[in-house]
Amino acid sequence: MNDTSADLTLYDVAVVGGGPVGLATAVALAQAEIRVALIASRKPYPDNRTTALLSGSVDFLQRIGVWERCEDKATALRTMRLVDDTRRLIRAPEVRFNSEEIGLDTFGYNIENRELLIALEARAAECPTLTRIDDDAEAIDVTELNVTIRTRQGGVVAARLVVGADGRQSICRDAAGIEVKRRELDQAAMTFNVTHARPHHNVSTEFHTPNGPCVFVPLPGNRSSVVWVASPAEAKRLMALSDEQLSDAAERAMHSILGRVSVGPGRHVFPLAIEQPRQFAKNRIVLAGEAAHVLPPIGAQGLNLGLRDASDIADLVIDTMTRGEDPGNPLALAQFDSRRRNDIASRTMAIDLANRSLLSDFLPMQAARATGLHLLNAIRPLRRIAMREGLAPTWRRLS
Amino acid sequence: MTTQTETSHAASPSVDPDEVAKFSKLSAEWWDPHGKMAPLHKINPLRLAFIRDAVCRKFDRSARSLNCLSGLRMLDIGCGAGLLCEPFARLGAQVIGVDPSESNIAAAKLHAERSHLSIDYRCTTLEQMDARERFDIVLAMEVVEHVTDVGAFLDRCAAIMKPSGLMVVSTLNRTWKSFALAIVGAEYVLRWLPRGTHQWEKFVTPEELTRHLERNKLGITEQAGVVYSPFADRWSTSSDMDVNYMVVAESLE
Numbered sequence: 001m002n003d004t005s006a007d008l009t010l011y012d013v014a015v016v017g018g019g020p021v022g023l024a025t026a027v028a029l030a031q032a033e034i035r036v037a038l039i040a041s042r043k044p045y046p047d048n049r050t051t052a053l054l055s056g057s058v059d060f061l062q063r064i065g066v067w068e069r070c071e072d073k074a075t076a077l078r079t080m081r082l083v084d085d086t087r088r089l090i091r092a093p094e095v096r097f098n099s100e101e102i103g104l105d106t107f108g109y110n111i112e113n114r115e116l117l118i119a120l121e122a123r124a125a126e127c128p129t130l131t132r133i134d135d136d137a138e139a140i141d142v143t144e145l146n147v148t149i150r151t152r153q154g155g156v157v158a159a160r161l162v163v164g165a166d167g168r169q170s171i172c173r174d175a176a177g178i179e180v181k182r183r184e185l186d187q188a189a190m191t192f193n194v195t196h197a198r199p200h201h202n203v204s205t206e207f208h209t210p211n212g213p214c215v216f217v218p219l220p221g222n223r224s225s226v227v228w229v230a231s232p233a234e235a236k237r238l239m240a241l242s243d244e245q246l247s248d249a250a251e252r253a254m255h256s257i258l259g260r261v262s263v264g265p266g267r268h269v270f271p272l273a274i275e276q277p278r279q280f281a282k283n284r285i286v287l288a289g290e291a292a293h294v295l296p297p298i299g300a301q302g303l304n305l306g307l308r309d310a311s312d313i314a315d316l317v318i319d320t321m322t323r324g325e326d327p328g329n330p331l332a333l334a335q336f337d338s339r340r341r342n343d344i345a346s347r348t349m350a351i352d353l354a355n356r357s358l359l360s361d362f363l364p365m366q367a368a369r370a371t372g373l374h375l376l377n378a379i380r381p382l383r384r385i386a387m388r389e390g391l392a393p394t395w396r397r398l399s
Numbered sequence: 400m401t402t403q404t405e406t407s408h409a410a411s412p413s414v415d416p417d418e419v420a421k422f423s424k425l426s427a428e429w430w431d432p433h434g435k436m437a438p439l440h441k442i443n444p445l446r447l448a449f450i451r452d453a454v455c456r457k458f459d460r461s462a463r464s465l466n467c468l469s470g471l472r473m474l475d476i477g478c479g480a481g482l483l484c485e486p487f488a489r490l491g492a493q494v495i496g497v498d499p500s501e502s503n504i505a506a507a508k509l510h511a512e513r514s515h516l517s518i519d520y521r522c523t524t525l526e527q528m529d530a531r532e533r534f535d536i537v538l539a540m541e542v543v544e545h546v547t548d549v550g551a552f553l554d555r556c557a558a559i560m561k562p563s564g565l566m567v568v569s570t571l572n573r574t575w576k577s578f579a580l581a582i583v584g585a586e587y588v589l590r591w592l593p594r595g596t597h598q599w600e601k602f603v604t605p606e607e608l609t610r611h612l613e614r615n616k617l618g619i620t621e622q623a624g625v626v627y628s629p630f631a632d633r634w635s636t637s638s639d640m641d642v643n644y645m646v647v648a649e650s651l652e
Contacts, residue, residue, distance in 0.1 A: 010515070033465055145513060322463055323447040324486025326514075331432045331440060 014159035021289030022165030023120035028314035030127035050225035070119035074109035140175035170291035188235035197259030281336035284328035426506035429480030468492035557615035573602035
């Protein structure tokens with residue numbers, strides 16, 4: 001044999017990236033006894049962002065044995081309140097969605113990404129067919145029958161399929177030859193957590209301001225996580241405030257509905273952009289998480305979409321491999337691409353539109369948005385459709 | 400590679416560089432999902448799942464296991480370049496692929512070697528095989544419509560199968576619909592297959608298949624039609640067996 005990869009361990013799948021999406025994909029695959037290499041150096045989650053896990057994500061985390069490890073760190077979201085704080089001529093009414101209206105106990109659960117990652121890492125350590133390579137991928141080379149990955153410390157791993165869950169600057173995406181459409185938004189999102197005097201009663205509140213949404217999502221106890229979207233200049237100003245000043249600003253932004261607010265340690269700012277790759281799978285590489293979609297933080301879609309990537313990719317790889325087929329074969333890749341395309345494209349468009357309508361000073365747009373929210377408020381069936389679509393796309397439930 | 404396959408008449412792929420290049424090209428053609436064999440690649444997942452499920456039921460295995468065929472001896476008659484052999488070898492079966500075409504066998508060997516799979520490919524026919532060999536699973540996929548004597552062929556298939564074994568046969572039905580779709584449609588209109596690939600007169604009806612199998616004390620335990628939906632560009636199983644169909648046969652005793 002003259003194939004140099006013969007003396008390497010050839011994995012069925014290599015997952016590049018150790019964030020929640022990469023870990024969840026690796027665990028879901030290893031649970032089906034697929035030989036997976038997870039290539040990512042171990043490090044604690046770098047910021048204090050949280051995720052509102054919608055019911056589909058919770059179901060998936062349950063199936064892969066992760067939910068039971070972090071359930072006690074999560075807070076149920078039973079009511080979602082949207083408040084128009086745009087101070088414009090035409091304003092939308094306040095809209096409240098209750099999970100009971102669509103026969104659900106909760107819309108989902110809010111959890112600190114850090115806690116979710118700890119639970120995923122613990123579950124990953126239990127999977128016998130998951131090999132953790134505590135190092136970062138540096139170079140990726142696609143050949144006809146497999147992909148080789150060189151790591152920073154000089155290790156080499158070969159796999160038949162690579163899951164690129166390696167974030168916005170995905171080297172997997174580059175290696176696959178996939179181009180990205182990128183649109184920088186003139187907005188930044190600031191994240192921090194707060195404690196407040198009054199209980200949140202499991203209500204998340206989204207204030208729609210002219211700069212973008214400012215969202216308070218319940219955490220355990222009298223705590224909430226805050227995502228505050230603002231102009232880059234405003235975000236810079238907020239970042240520079242003292243804890244006390246930021247506490248005041250946050251309390252004003254939420255109209256003191258939870259009483260006195262005080263910010264906890266750690267705040268981060270992220271420039272907002274919309275990024276969409278032209279394909280989601282190509283040349284033995286399939287993309288997941290932020291390598292496959294970057295969205296503004298509206299309606300809790302980002303990581304939920306990433307967990308759907310993980311779940312879909314795992315399902316398709318398992319289907320392919322239980323037929324004995326090569327998981328990186330071109331037809332399987334085409335199937336990954338078409339399966340993810342609808343979901344990601346529809347979410348991206350919806351969020352882009354929602355964001356544009358919030359930002360627009362254009363009167364008809366404001367009127368349309370206000371009318372939309374009026375209708376949602378008034379017509380129960382429409383409300384239910386909106387709520388259900390927010391949780392999982394229709395085509396997914398039908399299939 | 401091991402020498403277990405050297406009993407065949409096929410040339411070893413390492414003999415002549417020109418030959419290797421030729422077989423390599425042929426192998427690439429067979430395995431290109433967008434090339435000449437595109438229809439076969441499209442239909443393959445369906446056939447793999449049908450066979451796997453039948454085998455798992457018969458031998459009490461879990462179809463979700465990645466090793467569900469381990470220890471089972473499987474014969475694929477008319478294996479081509481190994482589009483069925485390789486997946487089943489990955490699922491743990493001990494696969495023997497036979498094909499009368501030397502170049503197909505050379506192409507199959509080359510591909511299996513590059514995929515690090517051990518498959519016993521032989522350039523031979525069912526008639527020339529050692530009559531004492533026995534298999535748990537005998538596959539005759541898209542073969543009976545090409546043989547000269549269907550009855551004699553199925554007698555041989557039955558004889559080489561273990562009494563506890565399973566046979567899967569797929570072929571084209573002899574109906575006006577199959578004439579329209581498989582001959583006119585696939586060969587002339589869509590050009591999926593080269594003209595003259597099939598002769599409609601040689602297509603086999605399920606009744607004829609049943610009669611030949613019953614003579615060998617085998618009964619059909621599962622059957623499915625294979626249909627194409629042009630709008631979804633997808634193949635799926637169906638109760639409509641008028642064109643392409645698959646059957647599972649096993650001992651009635």
